[in-house]
Amino acid sequence: MNSNITRRAALAGLGGALALPAIRPAFAQGAPIKVGVLHSLSGTMAISETALRDTVLMMVEDQNKKGGVMGRRLEAVVVDPASNWPLFAEKARELLAVSKCDVVFGCWTSVSRKSVLPVFEELNGLLFYPVQYEGEEQSKNVFYTGAAPNQQAIPAVEYLMGKDGGEAKRIALLGTDYVYPRTTNRILRAYLNSKGIADADIMEEYTPFGHSDWQGIVSRVKRFAGEGKKTAIVSTINGDANVPFYRELGNQGIKAEDIPCVAFSVGEEELAGIDTKPLVGHLAAWNYFMSVEGAPNTAFKKMWADYIKSDKRVTNDPMEATYTGFRMWVQAVEKAKSTGVDAVREAMYGQKIMAPCGYEEVMGTNHHLSKPVMIGEVMENGQFNIVYKTPNAIPAENWSPFIPENKNRRG
Amino acid sequence: MEKRAAGQPAARTIMTRILPLLLVLLFALPAAAQDAFLDALPGLAGGFGTQAEAVERLGAGGDARALPVLRALSDSTLRKNGSTVILPDGTDAATGRPADTAGAETVRINNRVRSALRGALGRLQLVSAHADERYAAADSVFRSRSADNVAPLEAAIARESVPRVKERQQLALAASRLVAADAAVKRQGIATLGEASSEDARALLLEARAANPDMTAEIDRAVASIDSRLTFKRAAETLFQGLSLGSVLLLAALGLAITFGVMGVINMAHGEFVMLGAYTTFVVQEACRGIPWLLPWSLPLSVPAAFLVAGLAGTALERGLIRHLYGRPLETLLMTFGVGMILQQAVRLAFGAQNREVLSPAWMQGILSLPGGINITQNRLWVIVFSLLVLGLTLAAIRLTRFGLEMRAVVQNRRTAATMGIRTGRVDALTFAFGSGLAGMAGVALSQIDNVSPNLGTGYIIDSFMVVVFGGVGSLIGTLVGAMGLGVLNKVIEPWAGAVLAKVAVLVIIMLFIQRRPRGLFALKGRAAEA
Known part of the structure; x- marks a missing residue:
């Protein structure tokens, strides 16, 4: 009996100690908002996509430090579709149906995006796609933050x-x-x-x-x-x-x-x-x-170097598009005062942001960003x-x- | 004496008349050149268009002071502060005095400036003291397409003593004459270029064809003469590319020819042993980084290291797992496939998903020019040499050593070999280790031409099985002929069908071939084949 109590006390103390750092930015009531990350961490595309996973995790951490979104904490759900195109669709379904993600950041190759598209449309999910692509597509469930042709x-x-x-x-x-x-x-x-x-x-x-x-x-x-x-x-x-x-x-x-x-x-x-x-x-x-050159990019590079704890790792265009897409989504959720997909979609149109590329980018009603060409x-x-x-x-x-x-x- | 004395006043008057003129000439020439130099210099600090123009003027001026400026510009060590151009040693390029370097920024250039720079530098370096620089300079002038180069090139050719440089200069002269205004000079240029056998000369002639409609017939004749020589050259290059692809296939398949061909083990983790070899190369290179004199030798050092690492991994796999599954090919296939995935993920966890960079030593970079204008890339050549060496060593090990003898004995009749006192289990382990070690050595070579990434091996596993089956299971010579044959076949089909269809076509050809001859090119005959 005695030993039981001390064990419980020890556990409670441990739990409290673990919870302490998470409490620091005071979060209001409510379940965390779930952010899905759908990037290949193995296979032939891992060379490019691993950095994008790190970018989303960096943004989630940064947003939580600022107090989350609408006072709710963000929680990242990471899956590995392994450069395997049909597996992308399965993992997307898992993120939407099982983990109940409010938003997903993911995909690199167009073939992986084409593979998840029916899933997002069927379950009315929200995908942010951060890579330049061939165009000829526009889904109400996808926001394209990379370049069109x-x-x-x-x-x-x-x-x-x-x-x-x-x-x-x-x-x-x-x-x-x-x-x-x-x-x-x-x-x-x-x-x-x-x-x-x-x-x-x-x-x-x-x-x-x-x-x-x-x-x-x-x-x-x-x-x-x-x-x-x-x-x-x-x-x-x-x-x-x-x-x-x-x-x-x-x-x-x-x-x-x-x-x-x-x-x-x-x-x-x-x-x-x-x-x-x-x-x-x-x-x-x-x-x-x-x-x-310019202040927005200096801040972005510093944020990345601090997060990845190395000044040797580089930043690139799809990382910047992920960053821009994430910031816009936060703005849109705060404007809509909801994480509901339909409300956020309406709030996304016309969102503006000063992107690290040094230009103000605007989300059009065609779900694509205006971008400078370099x-x-x-x-x-x-x-x-x-x-x-x-x-x-x-x-x-x-x-x-x-x-x-x-x-x-x-x- | 008297006569001379009498002549002196006359001479003196002439001298007094000419001297000022001479003096003026003496000073005026460099002064004009200096002015051109000083005039052009600030242009280097301008936009790309202005820069290109300034570079051309500096090259044309022939001022000795332009050379360090242009060199610095090409190495991106030239800086600017406003319109002041600053040399790498911190002096003002115009005055030679120390310049104000506070807030100075590097002068950036683009391709347009870079190609102007190449022509200008080439022209200034035609008189360099080093043969290699003069050779490169002639090449640069060849590409700069300017009639102003005719005179400096003629002067350079008259002075030149090294034959290979002279040959280049003559080509460059022909190229410059091609854009001259005078038709006769142009014809000279066309005639000389027609005797060359390079794609560049052909390109220049076709370019001139559009500009000179009156010389179409002559240019066509010159191009046809180049083409007749190029046909041979292209065929030779295709053959080389085929052999190069074949050597890669041979390297990847050799280890499999032992483990699958001789032992009959279907080892799907074979590609991962190749990958282990490539990563060993990377580790050896990193270990050598601290010791500068050892660094150029890191690649040869990697060969035994990779053999050992992959061989040990092979021994562990054979002793730990495969030996329990002899005679059950399906289970072996699935199990080794799983081991392959485990190895891949282990390497990914240890080294990260990013590709690792294995440097090529200087002697493996660039092009080797053979007579007849045939160009072959050095790294591919070395891979061919290496693959043949490894094949020779393998043959020697099997034919000449006691281990080889025991191996052949166990393959032919395991029971009899055992009764003769051969420890068959040990021979199995050694044979598998040997085959895996060969895969590791292949990894060293592949690190030079492919990406060192965790999935390096997966790309080669199918090709390796293809080669071994096509060549004839159990025959090393079959593996050699199969690899080289498939390589050349692939490269011959590629220009017509494209890389993707060429691969499909080769697969179809192999399928048809295996239908006709299920035992491959060099089928084993006699009792060994029945075992």
Whole structure:
């Protein structure tokens, strides 16, 4: 009996001690708000998605320090869909139906987003998707905080064809074989045709995920460039296949001055595993670079360095889009005074935020963010030298005018 | 004497008349050059367009002081403060005096400036004292497409003594003549370029074709002559790429040819042993980082280390699990598949999900140019050499050593071998360790051409089984021929079908082949085949 009491007392003391730090920001009554995190922590996409999980966890921690949302604490629910597209749908269902998440941040590849879309629509969930993509989609259950093609792909090709980009007249479109590169390249081909570049001057090649033998393709690009017109590469290669691709470019001596390569899925995080010296001058198009100057980005970088406890880890565009999406969701919940999906959706329209990229971004009724376009050249230290940026944030055109069958869905 | 004395006044008057003129000329020339230099300099602190223009003017001026400025600009060590351009040593590039460096920022350039810079630097370095720099300079001038380069190049060629540099300079001269105003000079350029055998020369000629409609016939002839040589070169390069892919397949499959081919164990964790080898390379490299003289040798050091690590892992797997499942292929398959996943996740937990960077030593980077203009990448060449070495060592180990003899004896007839006093269990363990060790060595080579990530091995497991089955189970020569054959076949199909379809086509061809010859290319005959 005696010993029982002391054990109970000890337990109570222990429980109290554990609960103490959590109590510090005084939370009002109410269950915690659940934030789902649906990013691959293993498999081929782990290289890119792991940092996004950390970003969401950082934002949750930060928001809880500020006292939560509407006085309620936030609680993150992390699952690992393991770069396995059908598993994404299962895990999404688990987050919505079992864990009852009020909002989910997740997905990288378009194929994973397409896989979870029916689940979110069926259970009326709310997904924030933070990566640039091919467009041609708009769901009432998804907010897209990455770029649409007119905010990334088209301006980048425009730059290559301009004076500063080297006036390219022949374009090699290289991509990984799935929906994002194929749709983007379809849009780009229509755009190039409209600018007077014939199909004979466009080369298009696809490779599987994780492709590592690039010798054949790179030497075919060299041959393609040997037709007497300035040539440029537009790369929609995704995931870690980029590392051997850039290594082959370097080994075969393709310099940015001769054949510049602009990439849509290569950021600071992806360059971290490559020797960047042979790549100086190759380009990337994004809406944010870690090298952006200004107070919002300085604060964002400091927040990340403090959270991850390392000054070596980089920030990148999808992390910034996650950050922006999270802040907007908090604003929308506070405006709606509810976490109900329908109320938050209405409150999201027109939300404004000063994003780390240094521009004020607005959420449109088409569920897409307005964003500035930036083009950077790779520097020796793995960062980007910003050589072009638009003066304003550009509204998204998720239905591209270059895809004829979806043209009439715009507006 | 007298005559001379008489002539002196006349000479003196001429001298007094000419001297000022000479003096003026002496000072005026550098002064003009200096002015051009000083005029162009502030442009470097401007926008990209202004920068490119300034770089071109500095290159054309030929002033010796432009060289350090342009070099610093190219290394991104040049700084600016307002319109003052500051050299890396902190001096003002215009005056040579120490400059105010407070608030100075690095001058940033883009591709447009970089290509102007390459031409300008090339032109200034044509007279460099080092042959390698002159060679690179000729290459840069070749690409800069400017008729102003004709005179400096002619002068450089007259002075040049190194044949390979001279050859480059002549090509560069031809390229510069191609854009000259004079038609005869242009024709000279076309003729010289027509004798070259490079894609670059072809590109330049086609570019000129659009600009000179009157010379179409000559240019077409020159291009056709280049093309005839390029056909051979392209075929050679395709063959090399095929052999290179084949060598990768061979390396990945060799270990499997022992564990699956000889022992009959379906080891789905084989790819993970390759991955362990690659991570061992990374660990050895990190360990060598502290000792500068050892760092270039970290890659050769990794070979035995990876063999040991993967071999030990293999021994543990064989002794701990597989030996209990001999003769039950389905259970072995499922169990090793699970072990593979455990190994992957363990490595991911230990090293993180991010790829690890394994550096390539300098001797493995860049291109090796063979006669005939055939370019092959160094790292791929070394992988081919390495794969053949490993194959040779494996053959030697099986044919010439006592371990090999015992291994063959146990495979042919386990019972008889046991009665002869061979400890068959120990031989099994050693054989499996040997096969796994080979996989580890493959990992060292793959770290040079693929990503060192936890899922490195999964990409190779199917290919490895494919090669072993195609070549003939149990035959190492079959594995060699199978790997090289599939590699070349893949690369021959790729240009027509694309990378994805080429792989599908190869798989279909193998399926059809296995239908006809279920035992593969080099089927074992006789009693061993029945066992």
